[in-house]
Structure formats: C-alpha cells, structure tokens
Amino acid sequence: MYDFTALIGSITNLLNETFSPFWAGLIMMVSLGVALLLFYAVLGLYLVYAERKICARMQNRMGPNRVGPLGIFQTIADLIKLLLKELIYIKNADNFLFNIAPFIVIVASIMAIGSIPFAKGLQAIDLNIGVLYILAISSMGVIGILLAGWASNSKYSVIGAMRSGAQVISYELSVGLALLCIITYAGSMQFSEIIASQQDGWWLFKGHIPAFIAFVIYLISGTAETNRGPFDLAEAESELTAGFHTEYSGIKFAFFFLAEYMNMFIIAAIATTMFLGGWLPFHLFQWHGFNRVMDFIPPVFWFFGKTAFIIYVMMWFKWTFPRLRIDQLLALEWKYLLPINLMNLILIAFLTLMQWHF
Amino acid sequence: MAFLKTIKEVGHYFYEIYDGAASLVRGMKVTGSYFVRPSSIVTQQYPENRATLKMFDSFKGELMLIHDENNKHSCNVCNTCARKCPNGSIEIIYKKVEGADGRSKKILDKYIHHLETCSFCGLCVPSCDELALKFDQKFELAVFDRSKLTKVLNKPGSSSKAMKE
C-alpha cells in the first residue's frame, strides 16, 4: 500500500516510450531538479516559520501573526524583502569567494536531500552507499562557511568561520560513528535496505541501549553540525554579532539562513531513517488491530511526522540552553562523545555478532 | 580505604553526569510547559486593542491645559511652570491689556509646549497654583515632522477664567 515504486516506474516508462532515451533522461532530471528546489524552498520557509512560532510559544509570545492567517505568509514576505534588498559590496573582500560561498553551502544541502527516502520509492536516488554519500555531501557545507568567513574581510567573520571549521570537523566524527552503529546492525549502507531491516521494529527500540546511546549522540552532534542551538558558536550573536555571515545581506544572507534550516531538516531526516524506521508506521508487537490502523496512515506522513518531532526537539534545545564555549564544545566531543561512541560501536559489533538484537 | 575512595569518586563522576542531564531536562520542562499552555501568552496585540487599552489615571502623557465647557482655562500667566521646567520646554506668550480698573493685565496669548525637549519630569503640573495643567492619557506621541512637536496648548478662542468679560 502507498507504494510509489509503481507510479514512478510508470512515469519512467511513459517518458521512455514517448521520447528518445536522451530526452527522457533530460526531462526526468529537470523535473526532478525543479521539484526538489521547490520542495527545498517551501520547506525551508516553513521551517523558519515553525521555529518562530515554536520559540514564541515557549517565550509566552504569539509569534508572527500579521501576514496571512496566523502569519503563515510571514516568511514569504521576509523572503521577498530579502530578495529586494541591496547586496552590499564589501571593500577589500575577496569578491569571487565572497559571492560563491553561499552557493557552496546551499548546493551541499540540496544535494543531500536527493538521497533521502520520503516514502517507499519516493526517493530521487537510492545509492547503495547512501549514508556515506550524505556524510560526504553534508560536510561540504563547512567549506562554504569557511570561505564566507575568510572572504568577508571582517574579523568577527574569521573567528566565526574558524570556530565553525573546528566544530564541524570534530562533530563529523561523532555523526559518522553514531550512524556506523546502525550500519553495523543493518548490515547495509543503502537507505532502502536500512528501512527494510526495521520492518519488525525500529532500531531505536530493537537495538537495545547502545542504539539509544547512539541516537542521543547523533542528536547532539547533529545539532552541533548544523551550527544550531547551544552549539551556535559560529554565529554566536552576543559575542561575534553574526559570525561568519556578518557581512552578507539580501539574498546571499537568505541562502545561509535557508541552508541552516535545511541542514536541520536533513539531520532530522537521517535520524528518522536510521533510528526511527523512516517512513515505516509505528507497530506494537501483538496488537494487530492497532497495527492495521497505523498502516492506513500514508508513509509520507509518518516520515514527516517523525522528522518534525526531531526538529521540534532540536528547536527545544536551542530555545532553552545557553551556548557552550569553544573549548567546552571541543572537550565535549573529544573527551566524552568520541570515547563513548567507540565503546558503543564495539558493543554493537559484539551484539550483532552474537545476533542478540531482536 | 583507597578502593572505597575510588568507588566514591566513580560514583561522584556518574552522579555529575546524571545531575547535568537532569538539569538540562529541568530547563526543558520549563520551556516545554509554556509551549503547551497558550494561556500563558502575555503579549498584547497593540493596534487591535486600542479601544480597550487604557492608561493609568496618573500616566504622564502629553501636557494639556484644562479647558472647561465654556472653553475657559485657568492660566493667569504667572510663568511658574515655565520657570520650573528644567528644559525650558514651556514658553508662555502673553499680551498686556487694560483691565477694568485701569491697570494693565497679562492675558494668555499662546501657551507653547515644546514636546521635543520635554522629559516628562512632572514638575510643571504640581507647580501650578491654579491647577490649570494636567497630563493627558494620550501616549501615541510620535509624529513624522519635528515641527508638529511644538504644541499650542490653549484652544483657539479660549479665554482665562480670571477674565470677567
């Protein structure tokens, strides 16, 4: 039920029958690209809106409520404003790098979205090394941040960029190791197979305590990798005004802003796929009636529901905790998360070897 | 003994981790509890609630010269308020007329309040022996043109109560 494989297959067949293989491929690519871009923009805008509403509620405020009912068009209005704003030319900045930096950041996050499975068959490309691909692509974004900080010719920006570089490179390890735990369990790096391996239970539940530890570590280091929440040292508003994007304005700033929210979505989507069973519905062991009801909810809803929950938790972190200091941030990674992660991995390898997981 | 001490230290180490995590959860409980309670919203919707928005009686808004229903105020041009004002915001322009008894008498021509230099210290109102002044409840004092901030407080055609005719 709700399988997109047949639908996508029929569309592919139709295109292949109507056009030559070259044109069919081109049309496929272009339509896919446009669809992803639209999805990216709309989702990014509404994540910004959601964050503003959520933080407002946590702070006893109402949040945006002027443009449209409940302010749902507020972020679109903001985007229009950003589009119309002047792009400020920075004296003595390295103009080429300065202009290219936001594109690197945003391209990295768009590319990452391509391999995320939204539902069965609804996935732009199902690579057999999907996890590796995501890790490789999402760590490309930091190059954009470093370039932005360096090319801005601003002292605050350089400090922010250096912090961001140190932070992302450190936390990349934890993200990778936490995901490696699930790869060990599932025995595959392909997203569709990882999801298929969770048919009888999500890894968070059937992976015992090690999987839970891996999940917590993944959430912490994922938050850190997106430069958000208590780990927003790269932009540390009260210390560095805005960190690496201090000198950016208009649409270039909007790119950074949107990329931050989309990175958060990507981190949450991977967590959903790896730990929470992706688009699979929630099943309880013997309650067949309950399971049937759950099956009726489309997988897209399951996927976005779980992702939204994780995004909410990340926003909750951000709006509650004070920011860490740079040395504490690195100490947390290298002294706590990394050793725990390594031990956790050994434990999981042992559990998998003995077939002790459910 | 050393063994016990080590046990204690290890216990303390794990207690610290637990304590740290618990402190984070406590903080999240506060924000989370407000998130699920929309009734805790304290902000107001300003231009919409303009009709119900009432300032307190003693609110120091715009300065005004009290006029009664016959368009009469009670300023007798003693200039006390202008002298009490620390910023020189009050300017009283008067003209001299012949009174009924033949002596020249000052009557108010223009009572000018320079709102742009007023610091709302409230010294002028109690200084008036005739109780001619009070603070209005009006609080939306922003204007687009600085010249609009120079206000003439006596209404056109008004006259002083002290003047009999």
Next chain:
Amino acid sequence: MEETLLDIDMQEKEEYIINMGPQHPSTHGVLRFETCLQGEKVKYLIPHCGYIHRGIEKMCEHLTYPQIIHLTDRMDYLSAHINNEAVALCIENAMQVEVSDRVKYIRTIFAELTRIASHQLWWCAFGMDLGALTTFFYGLRDREKILDIFEETTGSRLTQSFNTPGGLMSDIHPNFQKRIKEFITYFRKKLPEYDQLLTGNIIFRERTKGIGMMTKEMAIDYGVTGPSGRGSGFHCDIRKIAPYSAYPFIKFNEITLTEGDTYSRYLVRIAEMWESLNILEQLVDNIPQGSTMLELKVIKAPKGEFYQRVETARGELGVYIVSDGGPSPARIKFRTPNFSNLFVINKLAAGHKIADLVAISGSLDLVIPDIDR
C-alpha cells in the same frame, strides 16, 4: 597600557584587535572594548567610554535642586528611583529636615521594587549574553508587573522622577499595596523557574564557575561595589553600613559570597531578589500615615559640602554636593557604581576566552549611561 594601540606594530606582535562596541549586542549600550585577542584568548582589553556623555554634572550647575532630580533618572535608568532618592536625601540632609515615616517607607518600597526590576532585567540580559534566548522574555514578563505598579502611582514606567527634596511628588495609588502583595506571591512562584532554567543548568554552571575571579582585595582596590563586589566577599551594602530611609526599621541580610567568580556574582543577585521580596513583605502592610510632602518654602542647600551614599541595584551611588547657598549647586558629583565596576574588567577578562569576556561584562551588570553620565 602606556602606549596607544596605534603605536603597536600589530603584525610584529601578532595581535588581533577587535572592537567590541559601540554597537555590539553584548555591551548593552554604547561602550567599546578594544580587545586584543590571541586566537580565542583575550590578551588585554581597553574600555573606551564617553559615547553617551551628556555632561549631567555640568548641566546640574545651572538647574535648581528639584530640577536636578529628573537628570539623575537618566544616569542609571534601571535604578532611577534610587538615584532620585540619593539626591533628595542629600538635599534633605543639607537642609536638616526630616521627612515623615510614610515617605521613608514608600521610598524604601520603591527602591526595593526597583532593585528587583533591575535584577530581573539583568537576569534576562545575562542569559542572553550566554546564548539562552528565552530568559530574556521571562525576565521582561515579570518585570512588567513591577513597571505597572510604578506607572499606576508615578505615571512613568522607567524614569519616574517620583522623589523630590522634602518628600514625594504624589501620594501612592489606593491599589498600590494590593498590587505589591499580588506581585510578591506571583514572583515567589516564578523565581524558582529562573533557577530551573539557568542557575542549575550544567552548561551555565560550566560557563560561569571559575570565570573572572575577583578577590576581595581586588574588589576593594578597584572600588567594585554592589552585587559584583559582594560576590567577592566585600561587605559594601550601604543599606547596612550607613542605613538611610526605612532600612533602620527592618530586618534583612546582606548577601555576600566569597568565591568571587561570575557564578557567585550571579547567585548574589538571585538571592537579593529573594531578600528584596522579604523586605517588601515587611514594609508593605506597615506604611504609616502622614504627609508625603514637607512644606518647604524654598529648597536651598546651605553653604557647605554634603555627601550621601545609597545602594542602587548596581552598587554604591554617592552624591557630593558643594553648595554656595544658592538654589543651584556650585558643583555636584555623582560617584556612580558602574564607573568603578567597569574598569576592573580588564583585570578579570585577561587570559579568558572571548565568550568569557561577554559573560564577565554581563555579570558586572553595566549600564553605560551611568558610566558616562
């Protein structure tokens, strides 16, 4: 510090100088820290002030004593009432008149409310300095209740100008006591939330403990007063040392801690909010009857020199009046708490990270117009 920074060859010394301020989110006003960094570490910093110098002391030489009051509002605008009270007390001392007990009680209630409001604002801004953005709204939400009490009686929320030499501008509003009692019960419930959100938080404790150590000797040497000084064990509460207004009539504790780091300065302020609630509780039901204004024909200080110390929310405020017997002072000097508190920051922040500099300057609770005057 002998040589100006322009003389230093920055390339050679490998110094990385950033200007924090005058427009910077963490300086809470127009103050500039010329900060020399080595990586993330602060090597030294030079505070530059004067961006909001208005020459209040010079202006006061041309104003009469009642007119001076409204200028003191604009020094430390967060303890406006206490500044007013200092000038009023100084002039009353000079004229050798004594206000009624009613005035004393009301002044003290206002002063303690001001102290709570100021500490609330400090708490939310301090949280924001450390990156906890939600604290800002909780602090302001609770502060609003106090400002409403102020507004109902005085007509202003921030710069009340409620004191005048010889008494108060008006009597209190009939709702005054009821509202304060409501506030006390309300705030007693909300203060534990502050602790849950920030004080107990492990990140917060790690960020503040052991940061910006100030010994007692240093605090005295630099003249750091108020909660910042008391966090180092310096007994500098003027309410205890030289009681004024209604403080001799009531029981309260001077809160001192001996650690001297950012965290203890934080704890002192939180504890002072609790203590101020206790003081309010003692006073609010016992406001005696009496007139709120002395019948003073002329307000003129006799020839001589007068000094009055009061405890504002940030430390010791001194008002030094030199009078020739006229209606205006010949010289008035405000010894403002933030002025002395600011300059210790170089000593505290050197060697710490740039993020700690923000925490330290937040914990000193600087109000810039009070420094520049």
Next chain:
Amino acid sequence: MQAEELTNLIALWVPEQKPGISKQYPEFILPVEKLLEVMTLLKENSTTKMDYLFCLTAVDRKDGFHVVYHITSSEFLHSAVLRVILTDKVNPIVPTVCKIWRTAEYFEREVFDLFGIHFDNHPDLRRLFLEDDWIGYPLRKDYKDAFTLER
C-alpha cells in the same frame, strides 16, 4: 576609630593640616607635597586601614582647585575626607594616588578630562569621556560654550 582620634593622628603626621568645613565626615586640608605620604599612612596604618577610596573629585573654587578624596575603611567602616587645594589655576599638578588605590586611576582620568588637573606619575592620563581634541575643560567655572543652558 572615632573622629577625634583620627584628627589627632593626622595632626601628628602632618602638623600643618587644617580642619575642613564639612561636619559630615572628619575632613582635613593637606598640603600637596604631604598628600602621598599621608595617604599611604592612612591605608597602611593598622588602626586606620583606609583601603577603599569611594570618591575622588575636584571642585573649582575661588581659591583654586580643590581635589577631594573620600576614603573609608572596609573593615572599620570609618570614613574621612582629605582635600588638597591647588592655587595654581593655570597649570594645576597633584601627585596621583592610583598606586595606593587602583580605582583612583579612572577617577583621576575623569578629573583630568573635565578639570584639566594634571596627575603626576599617572600611568595613562588621557581624556576619558570627551574626544581627544576637545578644547577646554568643561567643569571649570570659566568654561564657556554655546550650548550650555543658562538661566
């Protein structure tokens, strides 16, 4: 320590001191050359221990600039006011006390900024509030500028 004891003590150290006019705190007018010596004694003497300078300012009077030091002891809580009179109004010089109390460094910078009193041996005597190229010293009585509100 009571006011009389303090008066006796200072009279012992500086016979040429004169009592001041203020009744609020014990006040002493010192000659400029004796200032540093008396200040150091006041801080280090175990019976006075005046370790906290809570106000340092200057006043422009007819007989010259008065530099006024309000000091107190954080332990014994007794206070004193010391005053030096600089009769040379053109080029007033007074020794700095910032080696004794560090807080004096900035009070003295402020006084230099607004009165033009030069503090000898001060480590960093620059303008504090006004711009470096400001002409004149605003708190002097003979200072004139176009913007001061006169009444």
